[in-house]
Amino acid sequence: MRISPFFLSTLCVGIGIVSSQLADVDRMQHDLAKFLSIARYNETQKAQARAGIKMALDSVGLPSMTHTFIHEETNEIGMNVIAVHRGPYYGTADDKLIVIMWIVDIIMIGVDDNGSGVAALLEAARIMVTLDALYRRQHSIIYLFADMKHKGLAGSHAFVEDVLLPLLQRSNSTIAGAVVVDGLLHFDPFPSSQAMPDSFTDTFPDSSKELHDHKHMGDFIQVTSRDKKDEAIFHKYPKFLLKLA
Numbered sequence: 001m002r003i004s005p006f007f008l009s010t011l012c013v014g015i016g017i018v019s020s021q022l023a024d025v026d027r028m029q030h031d032l033a034k035f036l037s038i039a040r041y042n043e044t045q046k047a048q049a050r051a052g053i054k055m056a057l058d059s060v061g062l063p064s065m066t067h068t069f070i071h072e073e074t075n076e077i078g079m080n081v082i083a084v085h086r087g088p089y090y091g092t093a094d095d096k097l098i099v100i101m102w103i104v105d106i107i108m109i110g111v112d113d114n115g116s117g118v119a120a121l122l123e124a125a126r127i128m129v130t131l132d133a134l135y136r137r138q139h140s141i142i143y144l145f146a147d148m149k150h151k152g153l154a155g156s157h158a159f160v161e162d163v164l165l166p167l168l169q170r171s172n173s174t175i176a177g178a179v180v181v182d183g184l185l186h187f188d189p190f191p192s193s194q195a196m197p198d199s200f201t202d203t204f205p206d207s208s209k210e211l212h213d214h215k216h217m218g219d220f221i222q223v224t225s226r227d228k229k230d231e232a233i234f235h236k237y238p239k240f241l242l243k244l245a
């Protein structure tokens with residue numbers, strides 16, 4: 001595991017500028033307050049959240065489907081919401097699909113697990129649809145709102161087996177990549193705003209010393225990756241963010 005926190009107040013200013021041109025923060029706040037702040041533990045609550053997500057996708061012109069599956073061990077019924085944003089090569093060997101996903105059921109109560117990732121994903125979908133008017137998008141995007149993360153990632157597994165693999169087989173399309181949005185960034189430049197679990201100090205002594213010297217301010221982005229396997233993206237990602245700044 002490698003880790004590289006970098007402390008940058010200008011970075012956040014940079015991202016603020018870029019995102020304010022595109023992302024509609026009011027809309028994300030509306031989604032969060034309206035249907036993503038309800039708990040999503042039981043079926044009634046999840047159905048409400050699902051309906052909200054489907055309506056939001058509909059309103060940007062992306063029809064969605066509900067993918068129903070049965071948890072292999074518990075036999076519980078789960079439901080994913082999937083929207084396919086087709087590119088010009090959809091259904092052919094020239095398509096390189098991009099999967100962007102978030103998990104709809106929650107386990108903790110907090111802004112993040114309450115839905116900031118879903119709000120971001122819906123906003124990303126809206127922006128991508130808008131950008132289609134300006135740019136010629138090459139590849140198809142699949143938006144997945146997966147159920148049952150906290151039950152062995154059952155929704156994601158079912159999506160891969162029931163939807164994604166059959167689609168790849170049928171069309172000979174390939175996968176360019178997947179983005180799993182777990183939550184949004186929180187920026188807090190005040191001392192002591194960033195806590196660390198004890199295990200973090202043990203696993204990443206250098207980074208935790210750096211954070212300590214930085215007065216535990218939450219004004220940094222931390223990039224964590226596996227050794228070797230993620231080498232390429234590990235170096236690209238911070239460079240990309242610096243470029244935004």
Ligand SMILES: *[C@@H]1O[C@H](CO)[C@@H](O)[C@H](O)[C@H]1NC(C)=O
Nearest residue numbers: 036037038039109110111114
């Ligand atoms: C998150 O969900 C809980 C449980 O429904 C709720 O009490 C809380 O207000 C929510 N928080 C936010 C920030 O929406």
Ligand SMILES: *[C@@H]1O[C@H](CO)[C@@H](O)[C@H](O)[C@H]1NC(C)=O
Nearest residue numbers: 039040041042043044045046
């Ligand atoms: C789901 O949870 C809510 C809030 O705890 C509760 O009011 C509702 O009765 C529950 N519904 C079912 C079907 O268990």
Ligand SMILES: *[C@@H]1O[C@H](CO)[C@@H](O)[C@H](O)[C@H]1NC(C)=O
Nearest residue numbers: 091092093169170171172173
């Ligand atoms: C996919 O590839 C196989 C093997 O090359 C070919 O027989 C089939 O026609 C292809 N299907 C499509 C939809 O391109």
